[in-house]
Structure formats: structure tokens, C-alpha cells
């Protein structure tokens with residue numbers, strides 16, 4: 001089966017060989033405080049920085065999921081309040097999740113009435129510790145272009161300088177070139193654009209983030225950010241990590257081109273696919289908001305369809321050995337999603353185009 005599901009998604013074909021190599025290398029039985037593991041981890045972090053163009057002064061950590069990153073941000077960086085600007089189901093879920101941990105949580109929908117004014121940051125009582133955004137909304141196929149990220153970054157910098165800006169980039173990291181400098185925290189799990197099996201996530205933090213973590217001094221949890229940072233400073237982890245996942249990440253990064261190259265390719269393929277679908281009479285699930293910089297995603301393409309259309313489309317694609325992605329959350333029964341992830345080839349897309 002060829003999978004266009006946006007997570008877990010089609011893994012790179014090279015994963016098969018990498019698994020065999022991992023077995024024979026002995027790394028799977030090595031102690032995680034051994035120099036063999038430390039070298040693997042150090043090498044992987046170096047490659048991540050290089051391939052994804054992460055600023056030199058930002059720290060990179062590996063944890064187990066994007067959901068864990070939501071938890072780490074809530075526990076270790078949000079003593080009082082988080083503000084969530086969301087444009088879909090994952091952003092809302094993050095907000096609901098944070099509300100169980102953080103004393104005060106505010107959610108604001110990014111709709112056509114949304115404006116960047118200082119009062120989104122300064123309502124009544126207190127400024128937020130963290131502003132939380134979903135860089136690429138996997139549920140409805142929208143993403144926050146630099147035209148959104150830049151003014152938000154400016155607003156935070158001028159109106160609330162101690163506030164951190166966090167982005168869930170689970171379905172865009174390793175596919176798009178992220179504007180790291182304009183955010184403090186960026187994270188993604190590897191089962192989307194990285195084209196790898198689930199169970200590992202990349203967490204990128206600015207120097208300000210680690211300074212703020214020191215001030216807050218949370219040391220209550222096994223995954224408190226300070227414990228993670230202290231262990232990673234020695235190329236170690238807080239607990240026995242997903243060594244196989246780290247090995248696969250290392251091997252795939254080694255053969256990937258720089259992300260700018262990948263991003264350009266994906267954008268062209270997305271533009272082409274959107275045009276083909278439009279010509280076939282499909283509508284995108286939601287309308288982009290270009291004036292705000294909330295645009296159609298180049299990595300997750302979501303289309304509207306009624307339940308009858310959906311059933312017919314699924315039967316047709318499955319007969320051809322293709323899995324398309326179901327709708328998500330409130331759009332479960334009236335949409336389908338197509339992952340435009342780097343592990344899928346142009347040939348895979350050609351095949352899909354003839355079937356949909």
C-alpha cells in the first residue's frame with residue numbers, strides 16, 4: 001500500500017536497510033551512557049542543525065512525541081498563563097491539554113476577524129508566559145506563512161518581551177524552511193515530514209527559552225526541561241531513549257538535501273496538485289486568509305467532500321493500492337487529506353493524480 005495519510009505516514013524506502021544496519025551495528029544493545037550512544041546523539045543533533053538550518057545558538061533536544069512537547073512547555077515554561085492562537089483541531093487540542101496543567105489559558109481563533117493588536121497580549125490581568133501557535137495545522141491543511149509569524153514575533157517583542165513564542169511544526173519541520181529566529185520553541189514528531197516511524201520528536205529551543213527555564217526552575221518531572229538540557233549538554237538523555245528511532249533519524253538526515261531544496265520541491269508539487277484537484281471540481285476544506293498570512297499548506301492538503309463522495313473515492317483509491325488520509329476531528333466525515341511529504345516521490349503523486 002502507498003500511503004498519503006498525514007501521520008503516521010509513508011516512511012522512506014531506505015528505512016528497511018537502515019533497520020538491518022542498526023541490528024548489525026550493535027547500537028541497539030549498547031548502554032545509553034556509553035560513548036557509542038553519545039557519539040550517535042551528538043552526530044544526530046549536528047546533522048539536524050545543518051539540514052534544517054537551525055540557528056547555531058539554538059538548542060536541539062529529542063523527546064518522544066509532539067504531545068510530550070505540549071506537556072513540557074506547560075510544565076516547565078508556563079507558571080501562570082499561555083495564550084493559544086489556533087486555526088484548527090490540533091491547536092485547539094493543545095489549548096485544551098494545557099488548560100489541565102496551566103493555571104490560566106486563553107484560546108483565540110485565527111479567523112478573518114483576527115488582528116494583531118497589543119490587546120491580544122495584554123488582556124486585563126497578565127501577559128502570557130508563552131504564546132502557542134500551530135505552524136502547520138494537520139487537521140485542515142493551513143499553515144502560518146512568514147506574513148503571520150513576523151508580525152506576531154514583532155508584537156511579542158515590543159509588547160511583552162519576556163513572553164516566549166512556541167510553534168507546533170509537527171507536519172512542517174523537515175518539509176518547509178522554518179523561520180526559527182522568529183520563534184523560541186519549535187517542535188515536531190518524526191512520523192510526518194521526516195518520513196520515519198513514530199515514537200520520537202525534535203524540540204528546538206532559543207537561548208531565551210533556556211534562560212527562562214532557569215528562572216522558572218521546574219524540576220518536578222522526569223521530563224522537566226532543565227533535566228533534558230543538562231543531560232543533552234553531555235550527549236545523554238534523562239532516561240533510556242528510543243535508540244532505534246535516533247539511529248533512523250541519523251541515517252535519513254545523512255542522505256537528505258538541505259531543507260530549502262526540499263521546501264521548493266514540495267511547494268511546486270503542492271501548487272500542481274491543488275490546481276489538478278480544482279480542475280477536477282474539488283474544493284479545499286477551508287479558505288485561506290491571505291491578508292493574515294494563514295495560507296493553504298504545502299505539506300498537508302485537505303479537501304472537502306460529502307460522505308458519498310468520500311466512500312466512492314476511498315474504494316477507488318484502495319483498489320489501486322493507495323491510502324488517502326481521513327478527515328480529522330470535526331472534519332472527519334466531510335473531508336480527506338493528502339500528505340505531500342518528502343518521503344513520497346513524484347511518481348507516487350503521478351499515480352495518485354490518475355486515480356482521484
Ligand SMILES: *Cc1c(COP(=O)(O)O)cnc(C)c1O
Pocket residue numbers: 007064065066067068090134136137138168169170171189192201
Ligand atoms: C500529529 C500531530 C501532533 C501529535 O503528534 P504525536 O507525536 O502523536 O504527539 C501534534 N500536533 C500536530 C500539528 C500534529 O500534526
